[in-house]
Amino acid sequence: MKRFLLTALVAACSPLSVFASDCMDTASTQGEMNKCAHQLYKAADKQLNDTYHSVTTRLGDDAQIKKKLVAAQRNWVAFRDAECDFVAFQTAGGTVEPMVKLLCLEKVTTKRAAELQDYLDCQEGDTSCPLPPAK
Template sequence: MNPRLLLALLPLLLTPLAQAADCANASTQTAMNQCAAQQHQAADKELNTLYQRITQRLKDNPDGKKLLVSAQRAWVAFRDAECGFAASGVAGGSVYPLIYSNCTTDLTKARVEAFKTYLKCQEGDLSCPVPGN
């Protein structure tokens, strides 16, 4: 790669890191909204990783996998509707993205914990829908 091009692109490459570091000191509504969105993205990424692990464990159980997909779609619809309602008091305002993102992050983190529980199932536990390792 051309060294001049790399130097020109360096600030763009470091910008996400700088923005992430500023979240602790976010003082504008825009910055707080961006930080809340970043937190949701991180939680969603963890959720997707766990979801993939669960679907992998269900590879020999197509009916169970189908139920998981259905449950996850319903959960996403619930999360979005619930957070739309929770943030409705500030609809149209500049704080709406913050309130909405905080809600989706909280619900996503709760779903992450549920998925982690599924991944700890012990062999022979009939109350657990995900087979152990």
């Protein structure tokens, strides 16, 4: 849990996240808020990609488990997209729709990055951990 909080703090303090957060505080039009939401999502997506890369690196040359990870991630992407389509449905066609969808994407993506980080942080001997111990 401490690792998750540290990861979240680091992500929140990254230059892109700080910019996007400040951006939302100062945005005065819906277009500006949509752009800010896009920046927040981009920051979360970068964190996810970096964490995913660390997971694949830890898996080494084990093609079987990497195949399982790829399948899980593809299914997660399908879930993420469907979930955020559902969340933004009531705003479809409105000027707020992009922001609602992007903020959902940012939230769900941040959660997935934290889940992957938990795999990297699990203790040796944890049978629920799909990753080998860190070397």
